[in-house]
Amino acid sequence: MESKLQQNKKIEMFYQRSKEHGMKITPQRTAIYEELLKAKDHPTADDIYKRIVKKIPNISFDTVNRTLLTFSKIGITNVVEGYGQAKRYDPDMDIHHHFRCIHCGSIIDFHSSEFDNITVPDEISKQFTVISKKVVLEGLCSKCRKG
Amino acid sequence: MESKLQQNKKIEMFYQRSKEHGMKITPQRTAIYEELLKAKDHPTADDIYKRIVKKIPNISFDTVNRTLLTFSKIGITNVVEGYGQAKRYDPDMDIHHHFRCIHCGSIIDFHSSEFDNITVPDEISKQFTVISKKVVLEGLCSKCRKG
DNA sequence: AACTATATAGTAATTATTCTTAATTGTCAA
DNA sequence: TTGACAATTAAGAATAATTACTATATAGTT
Structure with missing residues (x-):
């Protein structure tokens, strides 16, 4: 189980990286990142979308998908190797x-x-x-x- | 460069595995397997289809795709880890x-x-x-x- | 409060995969 | 060699995953 402190550290990192890359911190992005951190199952973009749409009902799938790709581009999540199915995301950036x-x-x-x-x-x-x-x-x- | 002998051994293996699993040896399947063996680039189903359609013009993509999936199910090819793009196949079954x-x-x-x-x-x-x-x-x- | 570059929702298009069906084919046993 | 049967095929269509487009809205800054 991860401590609240570590979670906050990751959110900080997320803010920092976003600023470094001239990216805006939007409620959608924050929600997507928090959802990712909570997930223990290497979710697909669709998984995240389904979870997040309960909180932000009018968010679009495209936003979620694009945001996840952006996250992996700026190095705050990884895309996990799969086998030609939908991409799976992993918020754990430690070596593992x-x-x-x-x-x-x-x-x-x-x-x-x-x-x-x-x-x-x-x-x-x-x-x-x-x-x-x-x-x-x-x-x-x-x-x-x-x- | 792989020797002709090794290639033939693989074809033998392909026949054997097919029989073991009660599978028919069809010209399509043989052509798909031969094309796979030739490929050095971990091709996608679409890659294989494009190469094979030159020889068997009326083969369908579905057949190629389904056959490749069958091959990996019975253990004569591997699906290679990717990142949510199209599946990539690998005919090399040695450890590597x-x-x-x-x-x-x-x-x-x-x-x-x-x-x-x-x-x-x-x-x-x-x-x-x-x-x-x-x-x-x-x-x-x-x-x-x-x- | 206004400006501006970026992000968003909504829609559409593209690409990849799987399903359905009827016709065809390989295999096996007579 | 032939016939029967089950597996395989092509073709079209459905589904799933990804990417693209654009008018509008927003965050971050002045």
Whole structure:
């Protein structure tokens, strides 16, 4: 469970980044970001829209979708790797890794300093500029392996 | 460059898997699989369709799409992690890892026994059944880092 | 309070995927 | 080799996801 303090720190970061990029802080954007922070399930734009429309009934899906893309552009959320389905967003910007259930598709975050510190093969680091390293595990989650 | 022999082995595997799953070997399916094997670029269903329609002009996109999904279901291709764009297919079923260019979106395969052998944290292996482990690196490819 | 660049709602268009149907085809067993 | 049957196909249409457009509204600043 995340503390209220950490949440506030993230909101601060959100304000700061927005200003840095000359972006306006609008009620919609704030609501979208808060909804993202609350979400524990790597939601799609449509998920967020459905949750937020209860509070701001006349918000448009386009705003939500565009805003989420903007967020990931300025680095306050990540787009999570998926498999050709709708994009999934992840507000956790700390280094972390993913376990994905091949049956139900749910994605579980986990931390591992060993995985954080894997060393990139020379073959790759010579040719390319590596910005992020992430391990993706796949298999069956606890619910699905009972089936 | 892959040898003709290895290609034939893969075709054999394709026939075998198809029979195992009670699937028919049709000219369309064979052509789709051959096209996949030739591809070095993790193509989308649409890519494959565009290439194959030159040889089988009246094949439908639906057939290509459905066949690719079937292939990944019976384990003769993989769907590669992406970011909410079209699905991308990968005929290489050996263990390997991906580098993805965040600028142009191209995906480069690479091998690394270190990455193959990373050990899954207890936290995860206790709760879940891990079937595959993959490292996804992100950054700029050689072309894009000049921009 | 006014100005201005940016953001919004609403709508429309585009792209990707899946479904439905009737006709066709591969496979297997006689 | 042939016939029967179940699987597969093409084609069109439906659905889902994404992106684009524009007149209006708003945040942030003066």
